[in-house]
Amino acid sequence: MISIILDKKRHNRKRFDCGVDALNNYLCLMANQQSARDNTRTFVLEDINQLNHIIGYYTLTMTSLDLNHLPKPLQKKHKNTQSAGLIARLAVDKRYIKQGFGEWLLIDSLKKLLSASETVGFTLIIVDAKEGAIEFYKKFGFSNFIDTPDKLYMTIADIRKSLGGCLRIGVVARES
Numbered sequence: 651m652i653s654i655i656l657d658k659k660r661h662n663r664k665r666f667d668c669g670v671d672a673l674n675n676y677l678c679l680m681a682n683q684q685s686a687r688d689n690t691r692t693f694v695l696e697d698i699n700q701l702n703h704i705i706g707y708y709t710l711t712m713t714s715l716d717l718n719h720l721p722k723p724l725q726k727k728h729k730n731t732q733s734a735g736l737i738a739r740l741a742v743d744k745r746y747i748k749q750g751f752g753e754w755l756l757i758d759s760l761k762k763l764l765s766a767s768e769t770v771g772f773t774l775i776i777v778d779a780k781e782g783a784i785e786f787y788k789k790f791g792f793s794n795f796i797d798t799p800d801k802l803y804m805t806i807a808d809i810r811k812s813l814g815g816c817l818r819i820g821v822v823a824r825e826s
């Protein structure tokens with residue numbers, strides 16, 4: 651499987667339905683525009699039987715980091731850090747859920763951010779989890795920020811270790 655950049659001429663964005671209006675609407679109305687302005691990048695996984703059908707997508711960008719929301723040991727360690735990689739959105743169409751595509755998209759997004767961090771240098775990856783998806787991210791090794799349960803993080807160091815070992819992440823020695 652391979653993810654490719656969203657192409658509005660190729661992909662049927664209107665057909666996509668993950669059950670969350672905000673995520674459907676973002677793909678339909680905003681993702682392409684934001685990419686054209688270099689604000690975000692959206693990658694999709696196509697259905698190999700019907701290439702214009704989108705199985706799932708994720709959107710990547712950078713975000714500012716409030717160190718006060720990190721556990722104390724990480725605050726100290728990353729005191730010079732001001733920005734982080736962000737998985738701004740990730741969703742699988744309802745017709746394709748529970749077949750491992752969410753896991754595949756998450757790992758694919760982490761590989762891309764890890765690769766970007768080798769060039770521009772940042773220490774954390776953050777996800778904004780929709781209600782009901784927090785446990786999905788925790789399963790793969792993400793931890794809650796203090797006081798913001800729907801915002802989770804994982805260090806690049808932990809991701810590097812996890813992806814270096816096996817694809818199933820989460821069972822790794824945490825930095826904190």
Ligand SMILES: CC(C)(COP(=O)(O)OP(=O)(O)OC[C@H]1O[C@@H](n2cnc3c(N)ncnc32)[C@H](O)[C@@H]1OP(=O)(O)O)[C@@H](O)C(=O)NCCC(=O)NCCS
Nearest residue numbers: 740741742747748749750751752753779780782783785786
């Ligand atoms: C959350 C979502 C991405 C999961 O996609 P999926 O393709 O069904 O997930 P997978 O089949 O790859 O599941 C991988 C593992 O995560 C688990 N999982 C899936 N969704 C989960 C959830 N909401 N909470 C906890 N665990 C979850 C699965 O049980 C599976 O575990 P297992 O291998 O031990 O059985 C998908 O349901 C979705 O798009 N939901 C709506 C949008 C959303 O909430 N997006 C995320 C936040 S922005």
